[in-house]
Amino acid sequence: MTEQNNSNPSVDTPEDAEKAALAWTHTARFLTTASQLHQLPATELPEIAFVGRSNAGKSTAINTLTQQKQLAFASKTPGRTQHINLFELGPKTAPDALFADLPGYGYAAVAKDAKRRWQKVMADYLELRRSLTGVVLMVDSRLGFTDLDRQLLEFVASRVGNGSVKLLVLLTKADKLNRREANEALETAQSVLGELSTDEADVSMSLFSALKKSGVGDAACVLHDWVHAA
Numbered sequence: 001m002t003e004q005n006n007s008n009p010s011v012d013t014p015e016d017a018e019k020a021a022l023a024w025t026h027t028a029r030f031l032t033t034a035s036q037l038h039q040l041p042a043t044e045l046p047e048i049a050f051v052g053r054s055n056a057g058k059s060t061a062i063n064t065l066t067q068q069k070q071l072a073f074a075s076k077t078p079g080r081t082q083h084i085n086l087f088e089l090g091p092k093t094a095p096d097a098l099f100a101d102l103p104g105y106g107y108a109a110v111a112k113d114a115k116r117r118w119q120k121v122m123a124d125y126l127e128l129r130r131s132l133t134g135v136v137l138m139v140d141s142r143l144g145f146t147d148l149d150r151q152l153l154e155f156v157a158s159r160v161g162n163g164s165v166k167l168l169v170l171l172t173k174a175d176k177l178n179r180r181e182a183n184e185a186l187e188t189a190q191s192v193l194g195e196l197s198t199d200e201a202d203v204s205m206s207l208f209s210a211l212k213k214s215g216v217g218d219a220a221c222v223l224h225d226w227v228h229a230a
Contacts (some may be wrong), residue, residue, distance in 0.1 A: 004031060012042075018217035021147045021224035024089060028066040028099055031086040034180075037124050041085060042106055046227050047098040049088075051122070051152055052138030054104030057172040057210060061138055064210040065220055072101050084125065096201040097227045098131070104120055105148055112141065126155040134166040141171035141185045145192050166202045168222050174207035174214060182207055 034040045046122065050072075052058040059072035067169050071087065083103065090096035102122055126135070139149055160164040189205050195211050204222050208215035 002042070017221055017224075019070065020069065020218035022217060024224050024228075025065050025220045026067045027091070028068065028071060028087045028089050029092075030071070031088045031098065033083045033085045035083050035121075037084075037121060037128070040086065040129070043098065043131050043160050045098050045131060046133035047100055048134040048136060048223055048226065049100040049102055049126070049129075049132060050136045050138065051102045051126075052104060052172075053140065053146065053148060056104070056138040056140045058104055058138045059101065060210045061170060061172060061208060062099065064213065064216055065223075066099075084121075097133075100125075100132075107150070122152075126152075127159070132159070132165055134168065134223065135160075136168045136170060136196060136223070138170050138172050138208075139189070141174045141182070142176055144185065144188050153192075153196065160196060160202055163202060166226050167193075167196075167204070168219065169203075170208040170215065170219060171204040171205065172208050172210070175209040175212045208229075 007157060030043065050058055050062055060086065062072040063069055066087075084089065085101040087099040087101070088095045088097075089099065105119065125132070126132070137149065137152060139145055145153075156165060156167065160167050169189055171189060174185075177185060186205070186207065193203050193205060206215045206218050206222075208219060210216075
């Protein structure tokens with residue numbers, strides 16, 4: 001994971017930075033939902049999108065990051081989320097960022113026409129959404145990058161490459177790995193991400209476990225810095 005640079009002079013230690021970042025993510029609250037790109041509100045706020053395969057633990061990770069049990073809909077049946085859900089962060093009277101929960105991709109039980117429609121919506125969102133500042137890609141640490149995950153990276157590669165969008169890869173379900181497997185997962189992810197023509201400062205990765213709460217503070221700090229470092 002890239003080294004953090006805490007610009008807030010009131011944050012003196014990594015523990016303080018993590019506490020501030022988690023307090024910020026905890027402010028997340030539902031704003032709106034949309035099934036088409038044009039239905040999303042125009043905004044000047046930085047927007048961070050959460051993407052990943054339907055069974056990669058995306059909604060659970062969002063709930064863990066925000067310390068809220070039911071902010072994002074975490075169904076026992078993958079592929080159920082069929083909308084882009086926006087969440088507002090920061091003070092209610094002066095929000096400073098948005099989280100966008102995008103539908104999971106790749107679940108076999110979803111009809112082919114729905115898959116094609118959502119692939120187009122997601123591709124357009126990742127390519128055209130002007131307020132998009134960062135992308136959090138959830139990858140099941142036990143499976144590594146699937147073909148669909150690599151396609152997702154292709155969608156965002158140009159924007160990450162030109163510095164307009166930052167990328168964080170969370171290797172989820174890391175509690176299922178032993179130390180050797182965890183190191184191998186990190187090495188593989190590093191290799192895949194190394195293929196992107198990007199500034200290393202714009203790409204981060206971390207092992208993540210919603211069950212064990214590991215990697216949560218690191219991820220929160222990355223997202224907080226994306227929004228507040230400037």
